[in-house]
Amino acid sequence: MNESPRDPFLAFVADDVCRKVVAEAATQFGWNPGQVLVGGLQDAKRALTDVPTPNILLLDVSGSADPIEGVVSLAEVCDAGTRVITIGSVNDVELYRGLVDVGVDDYLLKPLGVGTLLAAFKRATAEPENIADVEESESLDGRLVVTIGARGGVGASSIAVNAAWMMAHEQGLRVALVDMDLYFGTVALAFDLEPGRGFREALENPARIDSLFLERALVRESENLAVLATEASLDQPLRFNSGAVDLLIEKLRSNFDVVLIELPRSLLPSCPSVLTEAEVIAVVSDFTLAGMRDTLRLSSLINDIKAKGQVAIVVNRAGFSPDLEMSQKDFEHGIKRPVNHVIPNDIKPLAKSVSEGTSAAAVAKSGKFVTALRDLVGQMSGGKAEEEQPSLLKRLFRK
Ligand SMILES: Nc1ncnc2c1ncn2[C@@H]1O[C@H](COP(=O)(O)OP(=O)(O)OP(=O)(O)O)[C@@H](O)[C@H]1O
Ligand SMILES: [Mg+2]
Known part of the structure; x- marks a missing residue:
């Protein structure tokens, strides 16, 4: 579909405080901090329509009235293989499950620390085999x-x-x-x-x-x-x-x-x-x-x-x-x-x-x-x- 290479990372965050932390974590992880933009799900969707989507996409869903619906709609413009990390300020297991169900890799709670972000980046960039080992037995009912x-x-x-x-x-x-x-x-x-x-x-x-x-x-x-x-x-x-x-x-x-x-x-x-x-x-x-x-x-x-x-x-x-x-x-x-x-x-x-x-x-x-x-x-x-x-x-x- 798209010939141009994919960026390793792109982030849309709600405010400048968050942008600074994510940019710092991105720098430490070897990514370009300029890839951290201030914006919501709609901005992300607009920016990603008709361009290759990054390997890791970080989305701040805190400003969204319906984060799950927002992520689903964004998925329409995402290429296969893009892994999505969400961040938000609601500590709610139902929201977390809903996001995971629609294919999100992680949901991180604000306020964010650089360490938390680095750990999430590491998980999201890990070889898929790591996860497959555990999930292979997902059907077992202990x-x-x-x-x-x-x-x-x-x-x-x-x-x-x-x-x-x-x-x-x-x-x-x-x-x-x-x-x-x-x-x-x-x-x-x-x-x-x-x-x-x-x-x-x-x-x-x-x-x-x-x-x-x-x-x-x-x-x-x-x-x-x-x-x-x-x-x-x-x-x-x-x-x-x-x-x-x-x-x-x-x-x-x-x-x-x-x-x-x-x-x-x-x-x-x-x-x-x-x-x-x-x-x-x-x-x-x-x-x-x-x-x-x-x-x-x-x-x-x-x-x-x-x-x-x-x-x-x-x-x-x-x-x-x-x-x-x-x-x-x-x-x-x-x-x-x-x-x-x-x-x-x-x-x-x-x-x-x-x-x-x-x-x-x-x-x-x-x-x-x-x-x-x-x-x-x-x-x-x-x-x-x-x-x-x-x-x-x-x-x-x-x-
Ligand atoms: N059947 C038993 N015969 C002899 N000693 C026992 C027996 N069961 C447990 N003990 C001993 O009793 C002590 C208390 O046991 P344990 O720590 O398992 O209790 P617990 O109910 O978990 O205590 P806690 O409320 O502090 O968590 C331990 O020293 C343990 O070795
Ligand atoms: Mg005990």
């Missing part, structure tokens, strides 16, 4: 499983860590273990892993949850087990975006067989959909009175929000402190439902696992803790391991 401690210290993290390890190592499933306890989580620590980058930022801004985010933010315990965690600074409040959580889960489910989320109780009001969408919700308690009260409160909440999955009531550390514990019968009477899994107190393998930086299941395969946990692990994976026992070839290709 099971969503949640563990939630009814009280602090009852062993919810120990259960999440070990269940994830067992599904990955014993059942051959690809598991993403997500620690939503952003300030005090211990999941990465349990595996002696340094958390990856960007998890906290992604929870504040869904625009950051692209395919490459998974590569940056997840750290691997092994080929089959990936961990998503962070150690958020204690002096920074979290500006949680519940749409970002939904998007993150969707992304993880399309790339893993099982997504196991450890959800601290304090986050329940911020992301109820984690519970409504989960296939299995394991509520972990001990046999104490306070544990009983809060197990009852949690199971009532799960009932009220009409969560569609199974609820597994798990009592951990049973026998730890007989003087403080009530009988199973009294506990069940109190919570008005049966306990589904009782896991005994079994300190040795847990202590050993801490000192070795791995799961108890790795150091005491047939110990009491691990044996008792196996039933719950089976419920979590829901027979997926047997159904999907992947052939060697299939597993090689799914890496």
